[in-house]
Amino acid sequence: MKLEIKNLLPVYFEEERKSTSEIWGKERSFSNGDLVNIVAPSGTGKTSLIHFLYKMRESYSGSILYDGQPLSQFSKEAIASLRKDHVSIILQDMRLFEEQTILENLEIKRQLHPYHPQERIIEMAKRLGVDHRLNALAKNCSYGEQQRAVIIRALLQPFGVLLMDEPFSHLDHANAQKAIDLILEETAGRKALVLFAELEKATGFPATHLYHL
Numbered sequence: 553m554k555l556e557i558k559n560l561l562p563v564y565f566e567e568e569r570k571s572t573s574e575i576w577g578k579e580r581s582f583s584n585g586d587l588v589n590i591v592a593p594s595g596t597g598k599t600s601l602i603h604f605l606y607k608m609r610e611s612y613s614g615s616i617l618y619d620g621q622p623l624s625q626f627s628k629e630a631i632a633s634l635r636k637d638h639v640s641i642i643l644q645d646m647r648l649f650e651e652q653t654i655l656e657n658l659e660i661k662r663q664l665h666p667y668h669p670q671e672r673i674i675e676m677a678k679r680l681g682v683d684h685r686l687n688a689l690a691k692n693c694s695y696g697e698q699q700r701a702v703i704i705r706a707l708l709q710p711f712g713v714l715l716m717d718e719p720f721s722h723l724d725h726a727n728a729q730k731a732i733d734l735i736l737e738e739t740a741g742r743k744a745l746v747l748f749a750e751l752e753k754a755t756g757f758p759a760t761h762l763y764h765l
């Protein structure tokens with residue numbers, strides 16, 4: 553899948569941001585297999601960018617195109633289809649169903665957006681060291697455990713683009729690296745593009761493109 557941004561800028565940013573940013577106000581084009589690392593210190597608009605790309609917010613000037621089609625013109629049905637089959641996301645806030653177990657949270661996602669068999673949930677949970685928490689209620693899990701569940705959830709669906717907003721903020725270095733390795737494996741299997749926004753340059757992520765927001 554091809555993702556293009558053209559002259560993008562949040563409406564609440566001054567025009568002069570364009571002169572200091574490698575993303576805002578620029579034209580960039582990404583395609584299958586690209587691993588894009590966006591380095592974004594606090595306040596540079598990292599969360600805004602990820603929300604714009606998933607059409608959670610539209611408070612920007614400029615344009616975002618998926619396979620040449622402007623996102624602003626997508627119908628509700630087209631957005632639903634984009635999110636179901638083409639674009640997956642790891643947000644900073646976890647949005648788990650707190651009264652459901654981790655396994656139930658993951659199984660709901662897997663059934664709604666089929667790609668993997670149920671066994672793969674168990675395998676991925678083992679890889680990330682959270683298999684012993686699968687039957688715990690989400691609300692009783694630590695932030696680090698919840699974050700690993702959210703990473704697995706994003707990998708259960710089909711996608712050509714994976715958007716990530718500080719996906720490892722609650723993980724130590726070793727667990728973050730395990731998550732990166734799993735994400736790269738799942739991404740390679742789908743020949744997908746990854747757009748990864750972090751406060752600092754990500755170590756252990758073999759970026760093909762590096763931009764400062």
Ligand SMILES: Nc1ncnc2c1ncn2[C@@H]1O[C@H](COP(=O)(O)OP(=O)(O)OP(=O)(O)O)[C@@H](O)[C@H]1O
Pocket residue numbers: 564592593594595596597598599600601611
């Ligand atoms: N809807 C909005 N209206 C006005 N200002 C906004 C709006 N959304 C975000 N901002 C401002 O834009 C700036 C960037 O916000 P954003 O949440 O995108 O930043 P961020 O780079 O993800 O920051 P952090 O790392 O602190 O989460 C902040 O100064 C924020 O207050």
